[in-house]
Every structure is written in structure tokens, then in C-alpha cells.
Amino acid sequence: xxxxxxxxxxxxxxxxxxxxxxxxxxxxxxxxxxxxxxxxxxxxxxxxxxxxxxxxxxxxxxxxxxxxxxxxxxxxxxxxxxxxxxxxxxxxxxxxxxxxxxxxxxxxxxxxxxxxxxxxxxxxxxxxxxxxxxxxxxxxxxxxxxxxxxxxxxxxxxxxxxxxxxxxxxxxxxxxxxxxxxxxxxxxxxxxxxxxxxxxxxxxxxxxxxxxxxxxxxxxxxxxxxxxxxxxxxxxxxxxxxxxxxxxxxxxxxxxxxxxxxxxxxxxxxxxxxxxxxxxxxxxxxxxxxxxxxxxxxxxxxxxxxxxxxxxxxxxxxxxxxxxxxxxxxxxxxxxxxxxxxxxxxxxxxxxxxxxxxxxxxxxxxxxxxxxxxxxxxxxxxxxx
Amino acid sequence: xxxxxxxxxxxxxxxxxxxxxxxxxxxxxxxxxxxxxxxxxxxxxxxxxxxxxxxxxxxxxxxxxxxxxxxxxxxxxxxxxxxxxxxxxxxxxxxxxxxxxxxxxxxxxxxxxxxxxxxxxxxxxxxxxxxxxxxxxxxxxxxxxxxxxxxxxxxxxxxxxxxxxxxxxxxxxxxxxxxxxxxxxxxxxxxxxxxxxxxxxxxxxxxxxxxxxxxxxxxxxxxxxxxxxxxxxxxxxxxxxxxxxxxxxxxxxxxxxxxxxxxxxxxxxxxxxxxxxxxxxxxxxxxxxxxxxxxxxxxxxxxxxxxxxxxxxxxxxxxxxxxxxxxxxxxxxxxxxxxxxxxxxxxxxxxxxxxxxxxxxxxxxxxxxxxxxxxxxxxxxxxxx
Numbered sequence: 001x002x003x004x005x006x007x008x009x010x011x012x013x014x015x016x017x018x019x020x021x022x023x024x025x026x027x028x029x030x031x032x033x034x035x036x037x038x039x040x041x042x043x044x045x046x047x048x049x050x051x052x053x054x055x056x057x058x059x060x061x062x063x064x065x066x067x068x069x070x071x072x073x074x075x076x077x078x079x080x081x082x083x084x085x086x087x088x089x090x091x092x093x094x095x096x097x098x099x100x101x102x103x104x105x106x107x108x109x110x111x112x113x114x115x116x117x118x119x120x121x122x123x124x125x126x127x128x129x130x131x132x133x134x135x136x137x138x139x140x141x142x143x144x145x146x147x148x149x150x151x152x153x154x155x156x157x158x159x160x161x162x163x164x165x166x167x168x169x170x171x172x173x174x175x176x177x178x179x180x181x182x183x184x185x186x187x188x189x190x191x192x193x194x195x196x197x198x199x200x201x202x203x204x205x206x207x208x209x210x211x212x213x214x215x216x217x218x219x220x221x222x223x224x225x226x227x228x229x230x231x232x233x234x235x236x237x238x239x240x241x242x243x244x245x246x247x248x249x250x251x252x253x254x255x256x257x258x259x260x261x262x263x264x265x266x267x268x269x270x271x272x273x274x275x276x277x278x279x280x281x282x283x284x285x286x287x288x289x290x291x292x293x294x295x296x297x298x299x300x301x302x303x304x305x306x307x308x309x310x311x312x313x314x315x316x317x318x319x320x321x322x323x324x325x326x327x328x329x330x331x332x333x334x335x336x337x338x339x340x341x342x343x344x345x346x347x348x349x350x351x352x353x354x355x356x357x358x359x360x361x362x363x364x365x366x367x368x369x370x371x372x373x374x375x376x377x378x379x380x381x382x383x384x385x
Numbered sequence: 386x387x388x389x390x391x392x393x394x395x396x397x398x399x400x401x402x403x404x405x406x407x408x409x410x411x412x413x414x415x416x417x418x419x420x421x422x423x424x425x426x427x428x429x430x431x432x433x434x435x436x437x438x439x440x441x442x443x444x445x446x447x448x449x450x451x452x453x454x455x456x457x458x459x460x461x462x463x464x465x466x467x468x469x470x471x472x473x474x475x476x477x478x479x480x481x482x483x484x485x486x487x488x489x490x491x492x493x494x495x496x497x498x499x500x501x502x503x504x505x506x507x508x509x510x511x512x513x514x515x516x517x518x519x520x521x522x523x524x525x526x527x528x529x530x531x532x533x534x535x536x537x538x539x540x541x542x543x544x545x546x547x548x549x550x551x552x553x554x555x556x557x558x559x560x561x562x563x564x565x566x567x568x569x570x571x572x573x574x575x576x577x578x579x580x581x582x583x584x585x586x587x588x589x590x591x592x593x594x595x596x597x598x599x600x601x602x603x604x605x606x607x608x609x610x611x612x613x614x615x616x617x618x619x620x621x622x623x624x625x626x627x628x629x630x631x632x633x634x635x636x637x638x639x640x641x642x643x644x645x646x647x648x649x650x651x652x653x654x655x656x657x658x659x660x661x662x663x664x665x666x667x668x669x670x671x672x673x674x675x676x677x678x679x680x681x682x683x684x685x686x687x688x689x690x691x692x693x694x695x696x697x698x699x700x701x702x703x704x705x706x707x708x709x710x711x712x713x714x715x716x717x718x719x720x721x722x723x724x725x726x727x728x729x730x731x732x733x734x735x736x737x738x739x740x741x742x743x744x745x746x747x748x749x750x751x752x753x754x755x756x757x758x759x760x761x762x763x764x765x766x767x768x769x770x
Contacts, residue, residue: 155638159544164661169672236672243641250663252650253540254643254670256628265637276549278635285639287554287621287680295672 002271004118005032005051005085006095007106010041012201013097013120013146016263018045020271023264023280028271032085036098037061043068053088055081057102082106087113093271095146096121099204100328101321101370104128108363111141118270120146122221123328127321128366129224143225144270149218150225151266152244152257157226160249167248168228170218171238172298175209178239182302188341190334207331208305211344212298216309217327220320223313230313235306237296242285260285304345308352318358318369325373326351333381343384351376387656389503390417390436390470391480392491395426397586398482398505398531401648403430405656408649408665413656417470421483422446428453438473440466442487467491472498478656480531481506484589485713486706486755489513493748496526503655505531507606508713512706513751514609528610529655534603535610536651537629537642542611545634552633553613556623557600557683563624567687573726575719592716593690596729597683601694602712605705608698615698620691622681627670645670689730693737703743703754710758711736718766728769736761 004021008014014035021028030049035042037058046054046069055076056065062077069075076084079102086094086106094110095118096103103121110117112135119125125132136143145151149170157165176195177188193210194203201209208214215235223230236246244266246256259265260283268279300307305327312323326348333339339347351373358365389406393399399420406413415434420427422443431439431454440461441450447462454460461469464487471479471491479495480503481488488506495502497520504510510517521528530536534555542550561580562573578595579588586594593599600620608615621631629651631641644650645668653664685692690712697708711733718724724732736758743750 155640161661166667246643248669249661250667251653251657251661252644252664252667253654253661255540256641256643258631258639258641259637268636269638272636276546276634276636276638279637282551282635282637284633288682290680292677292679294677295675297673 001027001029003029003031003090003092004095004271005053005088005091005093006030006097007034007082007086007103007121008036008097008099009033009045010035010038011097011099013095013263013267017095017097017267017271018049020264020268020281021049024277031090032088034082034085034098039064046073052090053085055085057082079105083109086110087115089113091115093118093144095267095270096124097146099123099202101127101324104363104367107132108135111135111139114139114141116142116144118144118146118267119150119225122147122217123324125221125224126217126324127370128363129220129320131363131366133224133227142273144273145221145225146263146266146270147218147221148259148261148263148266149245150222151269153222153226153247155257155269156245156247156255160247162227164249164251165226165228165247166232166250168222168226168233169246169248170215170222170233170235171241171243171245172212172215172235173209173241174237174239174296174298175212177210177302178237180302182299185302186340186342190337193334193341203335204328204331207334207344208327210341211305212303213305213309213327213344215298216306217324219306219309220313230310235298237298238293240290240293242290242293258285305348308345308348312352315357318361318366319352319355321361321366321369322352322355322373323348325370326377329374329377333377339381339384347377347380350380386412386414388414388416388475388477389480389656390438390473390476390478391415391482392419392467392471392488392506393421393480393482393484394418394430395420395423396482396484398480398648398652402480402482402652402656403434405649405653405666406434408653409662416475417473419467419470419483424449431458437475438470440470442467464490468494471495472500474498476500478503478529480652480655481509482531484508484587486512486709489748489752492517493520496520496524499524499526501527501529503529503531503652504535504610507532507602508709510606510609511602511709512755513748514605514705516748516751518609518612527658529658530606530610531648531651531655532603532606533644533646533648533651534630535607536654538607538611538632540642540654541630541632541640545632547612549634549636550611550613550632551617551635553607553611553618554631554633555600555603555607555618555620556626556628556630557597557620558594558626559622559624559681559683560595560597562595562687563622565687567684570687571725571727575722578719578726588720589713589716592719592729593712595726596690597688598690598694598712598729600683601691602709604694605698615695620683622683623678625675625678627675627678643670690733693730693733697737700742703746703751704737704740706746706751706754707737707740707758708733710755711762714759714762718762724766724769732762732765735765
């Protein structure tokens, strides 16, 4: 029996994680759950899984949650509660599935307590990859990638010598606007951008997928997870999302990992690692029905966010945190219909240009860069309107 | 420095092996070479690589070879000479790259001397898989697969638990007649059948590829190499020959191995195993130029040889040896324009129907089944004309 906690249990990764838990009765004990504000689902999950601890980030729901649950469940609230759930002493594995930089502190807490991390919250490594990977090493903690691309790379690299890797190739579905002509990008609506062709995900990641910033953040994440120089990581558009990523080796061999596009597969891989377990959720890829797997180069003119991510990680230091925070804020403005889709990369790029880099930042300094970038986005926005 | 010998050094695998040797100056010492009858190329190879021992199977060339070489090279002839080359005490690795059942005895000799085998000669495992794999285990010898499909599976299975394998999926180019309508199969000429769309190979394997018997033999080979039940091995047509094979795991994950279709890649993998070495022969797969990877089911009506191979290995005992020998003889008849392309599966199937199975055969009994099958093919042929 493995004890797990889930940060972001009502989000799409959290719900899929619990689906895997359900499929393997008696294999997992849910210790902690957390949600931002989806109180109804969180209450249902608590009644079903009887965790020891639960937290709701939006404190206005605290009393409702407390009243709904039996008194043996410890109920917390606010961001402090996230730390309690992440680092609960009974945890063997914490699934970090919060969106955005909010997952940073609780993940650090869990690592410092020696708890393995199932990492779905890519912004953590984007912001603070150097610090997080060093901390994990120091505490002998595994960072197990939940993201389908990184989980694919992790599987392809199993048993391989690091020296034999020539390039990591992240596949990208291309998002909803892969075939939209560049001249139509300034008419993109929020509803269109939320319609992902392959994956049903939260709003923020859906927009990131539409701008391809998501792939840029994944490049940065892969750089830190696998210690591969960023210029040895490339992105290739593969609309069918069957191949989740590939590794190119120095001897001319390539390995690719595939599964039916459903997050239960990488999540199961992480939950049982290092074992592969026969799955009641097993679904065969019918290659003959799929017919063909297609590949094309990403169009940097249509998706400049991808290039901004490469720039940010090449510069390093505080810049990736600035990229990440500027992106989070800009996406929020777009979701609120305050700016156009094409404004997203312009604002992020403007904020990056303005940023005065601080060398070798610590977590506090990264957090300050994050706050600065958010303010800078809002200043850009104010000038625009 | 690794000491290698090559059985079949003038064939396409042999030549590609020496290309890899050339690319890594100082890494390999060629101990022995052998050819069937290509005396000119064999002499050139001997002068270049200065082996300790060389043999020519066709004894009529013995004196020519002897006269052309410096006296410090030991010159042998006939099939006995193959044993000498295969099992030379200096060998670390013997590449078994002879076509057909002729490679059986020399490979056994090498295994009994504890020499690792680079296995390109698939008929050895088809005939005597049970005996050969047991013998290799007993002598602590590695059977390293050179065939691109098996080498691909070998790479995908690296570091994986055998229990986690659900299915092996061998890819097939489909050969030159993939898109030829069934009704045109009785007009196929030898020249057409020798024109493989993706690989330049010897005549026998080219015909096997055109009938898809080659893939059937590979299914049997995979069954023995990886101890996977034959009904958990499937064949999928993939005309681009980029994915060389795939493994389906019990948890819903698939791993695929790829390289530019050139035998130097699997050969290099075998020569350096377990290391991956940076290759001067490196060639990138340009996925964007390839554009798409396609898949379809093999058409058993057009390619009944594939099904015959499954049948033979399900029956087991002497039947795979009979399948193999009957195929070798029938292919020879086709190459000599004595029978039609569509006669190949009919004759093999007739011979298999006639065969009285001998249970748990030893090598001698397998060899007798082989001889019987060849005679049976010729009887079938005699009745036809």
C-alpha cells in the first residue's frame, strides 16, 4: 500500500489520479487532498477517500468544508494548508498537480521531508529548476514526471546512459490553431482557444497549449528533469498525440513512447514506478485505425511563445520565473477578454525586455521576480487600454 | 579492442559490419572472415583486414584464395571451415550472417566455445530455437539480434521486466507487392520480386520479403529470442520502415525504436553492446521530411506465408525446420524461374501437411527434417511439371 497526497485533487490531473487509485483497489491510501475552490467535488472526494487531511485554498469555503466532513479529517485552509497536505508525514508520494507558481512552496516542503514527487505542476521547475533539482538530490527524493511528454522521455531513458543522449524531442499536438492561417490569429476568441483537439484540460493550460507556451514551459521542465542542455531539446508537431516524446541517441537510434492520449497512463506509470502494472484501464493503440502518424515543424511566426521560452531558459537566473509569471498574468487577461490572443506573446516579450536579471537567485528572489513580472504585465496592459 | 569474426562477410550484413569496423578505427580486430563463393571480394577483404583465418565455402575457389593471400592467414574451405572461423579461440563475438540453415552448425560451435553471437541468420532460431537458446544460456553466451526488428525489440526491452510485456509488434515494410492487387500476383516476375522498396539485400531474403515469409521467420525468431508466446507477437505493416518494431506493455505504454533504414545502425548497436557509441555514421531521421508514418494490417490472403510461419511455430517440434527448409528450396525454384510466385506458399503448405512431426527433436533430427522437406519440395515440383 502506497500513501499518496494530491495537490489539486479537483483539477483534471487530480481527478485522473483518483481514477487510477479506484482502478487499483487496495494499492493506494489517500492521505491528503486539496482544491482551490471546487468545494462540492472536494467534499465528495473526502467522503469517498477519507483522507487524514484536506485543504481548501479559497478560505471563504473553510467553514462549509469543515461542517461537511467528519471530525477525524483535519481541515485546513489557505496556501499554508497546501504545505500541510504536501508534507504530511505519512506521505510516500505527493502528486503536485496545482496550476501555476502556487505549487512551489508546498512542493519544496514535501521534498524537504523526503517525500517523492509526482510532478504535473511544470511551473515549479520553470521558475526554480536549479533549486528544486538540487534540493531533490540532496534529500534523495525522486521527481517523477506526470506530464505525458516528460513521462515519455523518462520511459525512453530507462536503463540508458546519460552520455548516450543526443537530443530530446518533445512532441506537440499543435493545439487548436495548428492549421489556422497567421492572418486570422487576431480574431481568435477565448472559446476557440479553450477547445483543445486532443486533451481536456484546465483553462490555463488550454490557453498555454493554444499559444504553444505550454511546449516552451515543457522544454524548460525537460532541461531540468533530465539535465540536458536546452539547445539539445527540440519540439516537433505531431497532431495525433500518440507519440508523447522521443529520445535521439548518439548511435543513430531513436526511442519513442506512446499510449492512447489519456493522462491515466502516465499517472499510473508514476504511481507504480519502478514497476509496470497490468492495468484495468488498459487501452490498445489501434495503429491501423489511426492509420498514420504525422510530423511537422512548429511555426515560430504563429507561435512566438515557444521561442520566448527558449530565450528565457538560455538567459536563465530570474528570467524563466519572469516568463512564467508574465505568462500566467497575460493568460488571465486573455481569459477575462481584456486582451487579444496575439497580445499574449507581445506582452510577455515586453516584460522580459524590461526585466533586470538577478544572478543565482534564491527562492525568495525568484518569488520577487514573479511578483515584479505580474505587476509589469499589468502596467503593459494599463498602457494598452 | 573487440575481436570479431564474420560468417558471410561478402553478403550485405557482412559488408555493413565491415563498414562499421571501418568507422571505428582501433575498436575492432577482424579475426575471421568467410564467404560462400564471392572470391574477389573475399580476397580484397582479407588483404585489407588481415584476418587470422578465412574460409571459402565453395571449395573450387580454395586454391585461388590460398594463392592470393599471405601465408600467415590460415585458409580453409567447405562448411567445415565455417566452424573454424566461427569458433576461433580469439573471437569475442561472431557475426552469424549466412543466409539459410548453413549457419546452424558453425553457430553452435561458437556458442559451445562461449563466444557471443551477433545473430543475423534468422533461420538458425527458426530451425532450432529451443536448442540454441538453451545452449546459449548454458554457455553464458549473449545472442545479440542484428536484424533491425529484433534489435529494435531488444532496445525497447532494455531495463524492462519481462512480466510487463504484453505484446511484441514487428513492423513490416510490406515488400514490393504491398499495393499490388491480389489478382495480379500470378504474373509476378523474379525481377519484380527482387526489387525491395526499402532495403538492398541478398536474393533469398528479398524473395522472403516479397512473400512476407521473412516476417513470419522473424516472428519465430522473436519468440525464441525474447521468450514471448507466438500469439503475443503481431505483425503490422509500416511502409516507411522508420519504426523497426514496438513493444506493448501491460500498463498501456508502448515503446518504439527507430533509425534511418540502414543496417549499420543495428550492427553498430550489437558491436558495442551494452554501450551506445557516438557514431561517425550517424544520420538524423528528418521526421518533418518523412511527414507521416503509416500503418496497416498485413493482408493474409495476399501473403499466406506469414500465416504458415505462425502455424509452424504453434505446432513446434520439427515443423519450423520443415517450414524453413521448404521455403529455402521453393524460393530457389522461383529464383530459377521454375515455379510461379504464387506457387511458393502452396508448395510449402503442401510439404507441411505431409510432414510427420517428430517430438522434441535433437539437432540431427532437425537436420533430417530439413533434408526431408527439401526432397518433399522437389517431389511437389516434379508433379507440377
